[in-house]
Amino acid sequence: MAALRGYPDELRERATRLCIExxxxxxxxxxxxRRIxxxxxxxxxxxxxxVKQAETGSPPRSRRTRADRSAR
Known part of the structure; x- marks a missing residue:
């Protein structure tokens, strides 16, 4: 099960675009x-x-729970 994100994707994309501009x-x-x-x-x-992820082109880090880590 994927972790829930705190912000909608549309907001993330808009905020990132505004900062880069x-x-x-x-x-x-x-x-x-800070202003944006x-x-x-x-x-x-x-x-x-x-913004850092967008500028470097790196994918977001996957979020694993403690249960996922202990299962290994």
Whole structure:
């Protein structure tokens, strides 16, 4: 069973896109993640990790429960 995500995929995609666009502009780059996170009511660290994943092209990490880990 997959872990439930705290934010809908549409919100994650929109927030990530807004941050990447804002970071292209040197004047808006400083504080872009925190500003957009506050506007969309998203935790800044969550948004920071989404942006990092989008910029590096790495897939999101899989979430395993303790039960999954102990089953090995």
């Amino acid at each position: 804002a970071r292209k502009d040197a004047a808006a780059r400083t504080g872009a993640i 996170a506050d506007q969309l009511d998203v935790h800044p660290e969550a948004l920071r990790s989404w």
